[in-house]
Amino acid sequence: MAEQAAPGRRHRAYRFTLDPTPAQAAVLTAHADAARWAFNFALAQKRAANQAWRLQIAELVTLGFDEKTARRTAVKIPTAAEVARRWTAWREDPAADSWRGGICPWWRGINRFAFSSGFRDADQAWSNWMSSLAGTRAGRGVGEPRFKRKGRATPSFRLHHDVKKPTIRPDGYRRLRMPNIGAVRLHGSCKRMVRALDRGGRVQSVTCSRRGHRWYVSVLVDEPDLTPGRETQAGPSHRQKAAGRIGVDLGTKALAALSEPVGGLSDEHGLVANPRHLKKARRRLVRTQRQMSRRVGPDKRTGQEPSNRWKRARARLSKIQREVTEQRASHLHWITKTLATSYAEVAIEDLNVAGMTRSAKGDAAAPGRNVRAKTGLNRSVLDAAPGEFRRQLDYKTPWYGSQVAVCDRWAPTSKTCSACGAVKAKLALSERVYTCDHCGFTCDRDINAARNIAAMAVPVDPGGGRRETARGADVSPPPASCRGGSPQRSAQPQQHAGAP
Known part of the structure; x- marks a missing residue:
């Protein structure tokens, strides 16, 4: 009898509503604020590098180079890893911020992965902008990333751990334990996720976010590609x-x-x-x-709170x-x-x-009808x-x-x-x-x-079909300033060219 092939693996997110104590809610908010600060810090570093590239282009044009040739100059946009190294060096360096004793002397009470998640999110936002400018990203155009403002941006952060020594794990069926936060009570039962872990699943990360008046957690689990009750059923029943x-x-x-x-x-x-x-x-x-x-x-104009x-x-x-x-x-x-x-x-x-x-609003030249x-x-x-x-x-x-x-x-x-x-x-x-x-x-x-x-x-195959994105849009054409991109972009994709 032929041996049954081992099942593949998949990533599945289990989402729960949290019921934190007031002290735990304050810690969750602090982690979300740290992730927002990390995003803004990384974005500021990228904008500074991009601005230096623009000044370099202006200088080359002044020296007699045409703009197309000047724009081929490569620019080093700091990646998440480079931003993390700067943050490690500056977080308690009085030379970086003498008034506060460092750029963020309060970092010790926050899990380090909350900061790294902000750095990575800034990387992804910048990459989306570059892809949209080049016309390689499907859907509507993406603008330049903006700083996240407290009170407007959705409070959220991600935490990772060592899967061999897990610190993110369920504590029974009604609690989830997370580093620096503790065991947080869940509104519902996580029995389905616990059973997936018993079948060989591994928790990869958690994403905590606040929507409205509640905190939610999404637990990403790497589990065998098996649906309970269908372990021996490959196709339809x-x-x-x-x-x-x-x-x-x-x-x-x-x-x-x-x-x-x-x-x-x-x-x-x-x-x-x-x-x-x-x-x-x-x-x-x-x-x-x-x-x-x-x-x-x-x-914003008057500074009114x-x-x-x-x-x-x-x-x-x-x-x-x-x-x-x-x-x-x-x-x-x-x-x-x-x-x-x-x-x-x-x-x-x-x-x-x-x-x-x-x-259907249209514009001043061609106003819409039946708006x-x-x-x-x-x-x-x-x-x-x-x-x-x-x-x-x-x-x-x-x-x-x-x-x-x-x-x-x-x-x-x-x-x-x-x-x-x-x-x-x-x-x-x-x-x-x-x-x-x-x-x-x-x-x-x-x-x-x-x-x-x-x-x-x-x-269609799973995940296939005509839909290139969730919006069902095709790849947009690149703007005139980005057609025929520079060799630096294709040769070094990790070093994004600056914005036009």
Whole structure:
């Protein structure tokens, strides 16, 4: 009998809500402030090197060189490792900051990985900017990294440890132990993560962040690529094979239309109701935003500090927004897991969410039309979160032995009759019931589209498909100043050239 191949490994993040004591919350805030300070320190070092490069270009142009030749001069942008070495040398050096006795004499109470995470985040932000300028990064353009301001940037930090001597580990099912912070209580149970560790998983890192009024932790685990209950099952189960393929047409009136009804998930026709979480909370959001507008908020021009009443109103607003986000994500997780575990293939349409939610305001030369209606439509589309729906399906289907099939976004799924295949020349959006002029077939237009998606979709590899990024955008063309980049960029990718 042939031996069964050893399973591969995967990285999986387990996310929990923390319930820290006041003392632990203060330590978490201190670590987040240290990570924010480290990001700003690293960004300042990079900006200084970039500014020196610009001055060098100006000097060469003054000496008679053309600008294109002058810009080929290589520049050494300090990496995260170099910034860390400078920080180690300057953190308690009075020569670096005589007034405070060093640039950060308070570093001893903070885990060193909180600082290194800030340095690495600055590296990634700078790299994203350079890639966007060169036109090698997909999606919308990325601007120059900005300093993180306290009160505006999301408080977050990452901690690592030695996997051979782990200091990040669960303490039972309801507590997580982290270095310099201690055992922090969890709102829920981490039994699933503990079992993954018992099966050979290893904790790689944790990311703590504050959203609204709560602290969250995401534990990254390197674990065997096995789903509990499917240790000996490589592909779809017999039940999934019998169910076959299901088509899903995402929308706003109904959150999703399915090619066939699913018990407990849709109605008898196959329509999944849209809970409209944002619309339900809109009255509370508007009321809180009005309260904020009547309080004394911050003003950069005059240096005005926000009042305590404004801060409390902002905290209430963040809490409501976070509740809506959690409700939306929880609802989508329930739908996507049901589909991924019930069918062998889940067929969806390749939607361009960024294009669907583009603003209709226009400009002074070409003002937009129906701006108010388009704004409401954009809000409804974003509340339905079709991009998040696709993202969850992409990683869940391989876990449960199923597969994602993608239908081309330009396929006439709404105009095609799912019974005979005839295609209508025109179909108004107001026609909610599809009636075929050829065979007389009648059906809800969204369900008809879902059936066509199930018939037209093509299976894709996990993580594949047409989507280059989560935004579904193609690689943007490089600006004129970056076309035909200098040899230094291709030869030494770690030494990023300066910005134009």
